[in-house]
Amino acid sequence: MVAAFSVYYDFGGTDGTPGTNQDIDALGPPTLRFKVADNATIDANNPIPIPTDATTNYSYWKQIYLRCDTAPDTQVDNVKFYSDGGGFGTGISLYVGDEMPTKNSGANTGYQVADTAATMVGGHTGISAQTSVFSYTSGSPKSVTISESGSIINAIGETTNYLVCQMAVTSAASPGNLADETLTFQYDEI
């Protein structure tokens, strides 16, 4: 049986206990909208304001992961994440935390509720550094970790660890809606 996966993100609830596990299949398009609120609603509300000074304004972070809907015959491993290398333009950055906080079928210990539009570096207890999402391309992808047994996915409901992503806006940005960008998960299956 060919494995099937869905992309999810968690929001709400409390640290360690997400209120909602959101399957993006039920949303949009688009399916991920970075805003100054912690929800899955795809609308024009809660936009990230463009600062008028030298500060940076942030979206609430999003904790994204891959979840198994149909189990593979043997296992899935070697998960990668990458972008198309594009970007959102001057003054707008999309970051992913260097660390991947723990998320699996039995634990959400890496979940930190997004309750403030502050940088995830330090703001999220599992993130101490970040990298531009657009620096990860098919030529240089980010390896995504798995904390399920054996560091593989081989059952329904098993997941990767969290990718924590956040948008940052400076005064150099232009207002308005942004064009969608292409982000990809890749994995090996047998």
Added chain:
Amino acid sequence: MQSDGFWEARYEDGSFLRQYNEDGTTNKYTDIDRTRLKTFVYYLGGEPKLMLSLGKGKRLVYRARRSVSVATGKPLGTVHIIGYQETVGGENRQVLCFLSENGIVEVRDGFSEEHAIYNEVMFLPEEK
């Protein structure tokens, strides 16, 4: 959900093990008897697209490398990695075929750590 493609392990005595049986049950890649394996075949659209001959000392490596869109959650495509490793003169040598769903095959003499498509698999013990 069964894919359009499947593998077939052909043995020295003419018998074979297919990924999917006619009754709908599935055989695992790890069920392949490597002591009797002669040829590994991958089919797309019901037709054999790649046949890999495996002699003594050649250790079969196979993976379905799949991509999923973060924006939609939908599959973007699969590249099948079909190849082998062998020890020649004390050194490990790899021959790898990357079979795309459109039938195009790229042959490489090794994995490339930096690239999403060509990076090394996480080897099973029997593949090392």
